[in-house]
Amino acid sequence: TQLLEQSPQFLSIQEGENLTVYCNSSSVFSSLQWYRQEPGEGPVLLVTVVTGGEVKKLKRLTFQFGDARKDSSLHITAAQPGDTGLYLCAGRGGNKLTFGGGTRVLVKP
Amino acid sequence: DTAVSQTPKYLVTQMGNDKSIKCEQNLGHDTMYWYKQDSKKFLKIMFSYNNKELIINETVPNRFSPKSPDKAHLNLHINSLELGDSAVYFCASSQGLGARWGLGYTFGSGTRLTVV
Numbered sequence: 001t002q003l004l005e006q007s008p009q010f011l012s013i014q015e016g017e018n019l020t021v022y023c024n025s026s027s028v029f030s031s032l033q034w035y036r037q038e039p040g041e042g043p044v045l046l047v048t049v050v051t052g053g054e055v056k057k058l059k060r061l062t063f064q065f066g067d068a069r070k071d072s073s074l075h076i077t078a079a080q081p082g083d084t085g086l087y088l089c090a091g092r093g094g095n096k097l098t099f100g101g102g103t104r105v106l107v108k109p
Numbered sequence: 110d111t112a113v114s115q116t117p118k119y120l121v122t123q124m125g126n127d128k129s130i131k132c133e134q135n136l137g138h139d140t141m142y143w144y145k146q147d148s149k150k151f152l153k154i155m156f157s158y159n160n161k162e163l164i165i166n167e168t169v170p171n172r173f174s175p176k177s178p179d180k181a182h183l184n185l186h187i188n189s190l191e192l193g194d195s196a197v198y199f200c201a202s203s204q205g206l207g208a209r210w211g212l213g214y215t216f217g218s219g220t221r222l223t224v225v
Binding site for chain 2: 033035037040041042043044045048086088095096097098099101102104
């Protein structure tokens with residue numbers, strides 16, 4: 001069974017601060033995705049990383065895939081209240097997409 | 110236009126009852142999924158269908174029976190509901206089984222099932 005662990009589980013910061021969320025596994029994934037989920041809604045895809053060492057940027061969000069394709073990080077620069085939500089990483093192995101336990105991010109105005 | 114729609118949004122029912130959740134996608138995807146999200150927000154795959162064929166069946170009690178009448182629909186029927194079945198159930202769809210790495214899953218907005 002492939003497991004993904006996210007840390008921290010909860011993060012509360014002030015608007016304008018930076019934050020980093022980590023996603024780690026002992027398994028190698030062919031690709032890794034990050035989703036954001038808001039209350040009462042389903043997860044929404046933010047990005048997919050495929051190549052070891054790959055870095056992708058989405059406005060103030062920076063995603064990195066580890067060289068060994070076992071871990072990933074999400075960095076948010078100058079966080080805003082609109083960034084509040086549950087961030088989920090998901091690794092693909094075969095036909096299955098396995099999700100991490102999520103990091104709840106709260107950005108206070 | 111809602112891409113993946115689930116009904117109902119909320120479902121409150123007594124133990125022992127049988128209930129169904131319906132899911133429809135209008136994205137033209139060929140693969141659909143059911144995920145269960147528990148109170149700690151952990152999302153776990155239950156079933157996956159590709160072109161109406163069951164391809165993933167995780168360790169789920171056989172009280173849960175998925176049915177895919179066509180590629181655009183995947184329903185979930187639950188017999189003899191138990192307290193532990195209370196959770197949010199998400200339907201999702203994707204194109205293909207993962208060959209196109211850049212494509213993610215599109216999720217519905219979930220069905221909150223409460224068994225009392």
